[in-house]
Amino acid sequence: MRGPCRRVTHGHGSSGPLASVRDLGLDSGGVSPPAIPCPSCSVPLVTPDVLDAGTVAIPDLSVLQFRCPHCRAGAWARLGDGHVALGPVGGEPGDFDAACEPALSVRPDAGWLDCWYAGQYRRFPARIAARVA
Numbered sequence: 698m699r700g701p702c703r704r705v706t707h708g709h710g711s712s713g714p715l716a717s718v719r720d721l722g723l724d725s726g727g728v729s730p731p732a733i734p735c736p737s738c739s740v741p742l743v744t745p746d747v748l749d750a751g752t753v754a755i756p757d758l759s760v761l762q763f764r765c766p767h768c769r770a771g772a773w774a775r776l777g778d779g780h781v782a783l784g785p786v787g788g789e790p791g792d793f794d795a796a797c798e799p800a801l802s803v804r805p806d807a808g809w810l811d812c813w814y815a816g817q818y819r820r821f822p823a824r825i826a827a828r829v830a
């Protein structure tokens with residue numbers, strides 16, 4: 698006995714833990730990531746520095762708060778799809794120094810800020826749970 702017209706749909710499960718690790722470690726192109734000066738000490742910071750130093754996020758503003766690895770001062774990074782901008786804590790994100798960062802994409806949510814950068818995924822919790830019930 699076999700079913701009349703059974704459609705079997707499998708084989709496209711792309712949800713493995715290492716679904717598509719590609720081009721990792723290939724840095725032979727000579728393209729260095731954009732660096733933006735720290736608002737406190739003016740040392741140029743690249744996106745991985747900022748993400749590594751990230752602490753909490755303000756999803757409403759697409760802002761990640763981080764601590765500069767050089768001067769230890771707090772600063773804000775405004776993260777967007779394909780761009781990043783740095784400025785002082787509490788500053789106006791529209792005035793931040795910005796750079797193109799094609800490898801970056803972000804997705805804000807109510808309680809966190811999700812970031813993907815060069816195949817790496819990170820989630821930063823929201824600084825304030827601004828939930829008005």
Ligand SMILES: [Zn+2]
Nearest residue numbers: 735738765768
């Ligand atoms: Zn600094």
